[in-house]
């Protein structure tokens with residue numbers, strides 16, 4: 001029997017040479033006449049070890065990393081195929097502290113299985129959620145999702161089961177399920193990793209959503225910057241269709257579900273659900289006023305369920321293992337696990353799935369290992385470009401929707417970006433407003449005009465022009481944007497701006513003092 005050697009085909013691994021590593025391993029195996037199959041698995045999410053090569057041995061999978069293409073011949077000479085000793089040998093990947101500390105419910109298979117193998121997916125528990133769903137029927141599926149406590153992982157944290165029920169109860173000749181895979185937040189990559197590393201999981205979650213809500217068509221809206229995810233999904237959809245898991249009769253049941261991938265054109269605002277619907281309909285992505293909710297009047301005017309990749313991908317576990325098995329993790333109203341993404345100046349960057357409740361300090365200092373540069377941590381932005389900056393003084397904040405909101409922050413899609421002491425927080429505040437100005441869809445005045453006036457005001461503060469008055473003006477502008485904007489792009493931009501002002505006032509003041517003598 002051939003031996004399986006795993007070399008991630010994940011975009012992050014390919015970016016550091018995984019394709020060349022895979023080719024070198026195949027060439028070495030051929031030279032030695034060994035029967036080796038190189039499987040392009042997903043990433044385990046421990047990026048400092050990419051390219052992480054894993055070899056199947058009689059005593060389990062043995063990892064080596066980070067492997068560079070020119071090191072392969074030496075590794076093979078040292079006994080790579082037997083799990084032999086080498087400075088790059090890291091042992092069993094599951095035993096690595098970064099992976100061992102995690103609770104992988106959604107990412108259980110990512111990096112472990114062959115993402116394009118239906119057999120591998122089934123052998124690792126795949127389709128058990130769909131089987132349970134078919135036995136339960138729509139109402140009981142929705143009840144299970146409600147009981148699990150799952151909340152939307154796209155940013156707003158809205159209870160998933162309630163949204164599903166709204167679409168289920170909407171009467172219409174056609175309903176849709178739309179997966180939001182636009183993943184525009186800075187420092188986030190969990191959706192991408194999942195689509196590349198376990199695409200059948202997302203398909204299974206969407207099929208279950210279709211059965212639950214009565215929707216027979218689904219679309220995955222993927223950003224164009226994710227070509228690997230698009231290819232992985234398209235292949236997996238073709239395989240699932242050929243196996244009868246998608247199509248007019250899902251797994252021989254009376255339920256039908258067709259699924260297609262649609263590629264976005266690269267606007268941050270097209271991640272906002274109603275702008276996304278406009279984009280899917282072939283229009284310029286512009287935010288729609290609510291009501292009506294997309295659950296009532298969505299894609300092509302029909303009731304539409306819109307969920308993030310991670311929300312949909314959490315569902316098969318809930319159906320297969322029971323709502324309580326999911327709900328038992330977490331704290332307060334934040335139930336289950338969150339795939340957190342550690343990025344920026346951090347030693348152990350990557351994907352860390354854990355139950356809600358871990359503190360920000362544990363995440364940055366223990367899990368992340370502090371900064372990669374070795375400089376002190378100064379600020380951490382959580383929740384993408386619209387998230388607040390947290391200083392180390394707030395590192396006791398538990399990862400929990402309400403705890404973050406209580407400190408004027410948000411957890412969003414779980415992106416955590418670490419900044420060291422060289423960061424200029426006045427620059428970051430300016431950047432937030434500039435980003436909003438560039439990405440604004442232009443529909444409402446506080447965002448369209450306010451963001452540009454905000455950039456000018458920060459510039460005036462930086463130039464030392466009437467700093468006290470301009471600071472008051474900036475705060476007033478933030479209030480107007482927060483309460484007067486139609487969507488969260490304009491409405492949440494004040495979070496990074498105000499948190500920079502509140503927690504790092506010295507950056508604004510120092511700037512003023514430094515520049516004042518020059519006037």
Ligand SMILES: Cc1cc2nc3c(=O)[nH]c(=O)nc-3n(C[C@H](O)[C@H](O)[C@H](O)COP(=O)(O)O)c2cc1C
Pocket residue numbers: 151152153154155156157158160180181182183184185268269270271272273274306307308309311312487488489
């Ligand atoms: C400007 C803006 C950008 C957004 N980008 C995304 C995104 O990239 N992915 C996502 O899932 N949700 C995004 N959202 C949130 C969506 O509007 C919506 O709440 C989400 O897709 C609902 O799915 P969920 O309930 O599963 O989280 C964005 C919202 C705003 C205001």
Ligand code: SF4
Pocket residue numbers: 269287439440441442443444445447448485486487488489490491
């Ligand atoms: S807040 Fe900005 S992005 Fe949102 S609707 Fe208004 S102009 Fe468009």
